[in-house]
Amino acid sequence: MKGYLRQDGRKGIRNVIVVAYLVECAHHVARAIVTRSDDLDVHLIGFPGCFPNKYAARMMEALCAHPNVGGALLVSLGCESFNRSALARAVEASGRPVETLVIQESGGTVASVAAGVEAVRRLKRAAAAEPAEMSLDELVVGTICGGSDATSGITANPAVGRCFDMLIANGAACIFEETGELLGCERIMAERAATPELGEEIRRAVEKAERYYRALGFSSFAPGNAEGGLTTIEEKSMGAYAKSGASPISGLIKPGDRPPGGGLYLLDVVPDGEPRFGFPNIADNAEIVELIACGAHLTLFTTGRGSVVGSAISPVVKICANPDTYRKLAGDMDVNAGRILEGGASLDAVGEEIFELVKATASGRRTVSEALGHQEFILTYKRFEPIGPACLPRAAAG
Template identity: 70%
Template sequence: MQHHPIQGFLRADGRKGVRNVVLVAYLVECAHHVARRIVSAIDDPDVQLAGFPGCYPNSYAAQMMAAIATHPNVGGVLVISLGCEGFDRQTLAAQVAASGRPVETLVIQQTGGTRATIDAGREAVARLRAAAAQAPRVPMAVSELVVGTICGGSDGTSGITANPAVGRCFDMLVAEGATCIFEETGELIGCEQVMAARAVTPELGDEIEACVAKAARYYATLGYGSFAPGNADGGLTTQEEKSLGAYSKSGASPISGLIRPGERTGGPGLYLMDVVPDGEVRFGFPNISDNAEIVEMIASGCHLILFTTGRGSVVGSAVSPVIKVCANPETYARLAEDMDVDAGRILHGKATLDEVGTEIFDQVVAVAAGAQTRSEALGHQEFILTYKQFEPSGPGCLPLAHRAGALT
């Protein structure tokens, strides 16, 4: 199989990025405006905004911000602090510095307010961009890619076209030695036994069944599941039908592990991400938007994301490119400028699942090699991070990693 040559950005830990972003990271909503103005003033697609709006500390948010700020696609970080928030800015900056990336911190209360911090931020970003540009470019194999997938705005066509086509792409990537991550347990209720049967060990199968049961309890407590009004309007009839459609994104490869957001996988293969918080229900709906799930997969190392949609979604993401695969031919006709792949051709007999799966695979490699996605070209850089709580994964969740003795 012929591939586009990929030249990755080599990082100090040996990982390679497919982008070289300078991240402007705010640590509380009170610093959001200043950080956004810095990014807007520079107006460069490789200078991007991310942040945590909350004021009181949360270990999940801290781990997620550290994972995002040291992602292979990130070449440097400017930390924007108000000065009195609960987030530990010194620790975050130290984590970025320890990763070998350039980092600077501005504290609004110390710098002189809005205008002074924006001016100082523009100067800091110029220095960070110059430093990030020194990252060496090295050959990168398809086997080194980490690819995630989510579905959003699903309809009756999603489980027939786009989702199983992504599953075919995932099987091709796994066969090449790449790492693939699918989610979310709240939309896989009813599929737990089928997934458990695909687990590489019985212990992992038990963990998969337990995490889906946790999701079912969580949603039952909330009194609201993941089945949205738009799903029904789009022709989906039950939660089970939606779950089966979402499940088909995973393909047919063995499931190598179960990870929580921000955890990295134990090696190549297919992984399920558990996005439902542990413990009692305390933080509300597990993911308040599709972008929350995108951020969680990026925090676990995804170089890019495959986003399937039937009703239509126009979002992208900061840090990692998003490839949108449209399930419905009518939606594609209306929103073609926002879509990368027209999987709805399958419904009209103009392409097979295997052909569209191969097209998605080719898009993955092309984007990794530097081609822009539609969302990148349109300037989409959405980012959202909220409060959650997770316990570290146990040995049954990552059997291959623990057998090897460490996470990659």
């Protein structure tokens, strides 16, 4: 595989320039800069809130210094509370070129867009890098499911689990997530944990998710899930759980935490404390962003009902579980796991296909969502406490 070596020692599989707005008031200008740049490797990200949030600040630092990012343009209105100087220092400390554009000091929309386009050109020149050899044990891969139906837990999800086992056997770090969609699986996951203490942390994380959703009067179960043949959150959870494969669980992390090495990690995306900011994730892309903030070079996205989204920064590989859905949305899918239902392939064969596609994507091959220009991005308010030493037993022991 080929990657891009960064000054912090990590390697990326893309060389993206991010244009990051720091408040919704700067969103239009940032989007216009990306549009005018007319480059698949210039991506728009941002945080819409005007009030400060430690989670959002941490996420933006992790995203702007992600291995797939070569440089960053920060777009500020000028009066928001987001600490643009601190973000710029963090990006600079990672060895990446960074520039800051303040709209209130740059002459408004037209002048700021023109200045931003020139800044992107400078950043692309400064971020130019020759590809470097990259091995599987340097790769971080995430997975989520969206638009799940009764076929998801039979085809696409267990096929991703097979791929995860192959990646982990080769030293890669793999992350599965959404404790709110793993209700009822806590005992099974605890038994797979590297230590009893980690198992207890996993149980507590799922119990927290259950309390959080109960307080909101809502679980992670949509009408489309029921229309697709799923009957309960527990049934949906078992299908989602299949994405994790059969490897031991090496750790429990939260958004922005990096896996310390190869292995399987559970990402806890449900905020800590009492519910304050509404639903934990308002859409699938919010979860993808959190996986990326943990260092995911790419994300394996399984869907039964169908989803057409991609993501900024890291490629999304779309794996369709339902053969009927694939026939309708083939132009948005990378893998037809529905062949398993129709006898056209085995779980192992599709798992191997996904594994080979991961390697091809990491070597520069564009996924379907990338080629179509999908660069969705969502970042909202949340609150998390730091993880304890029991969550990463290997790191604690080292």
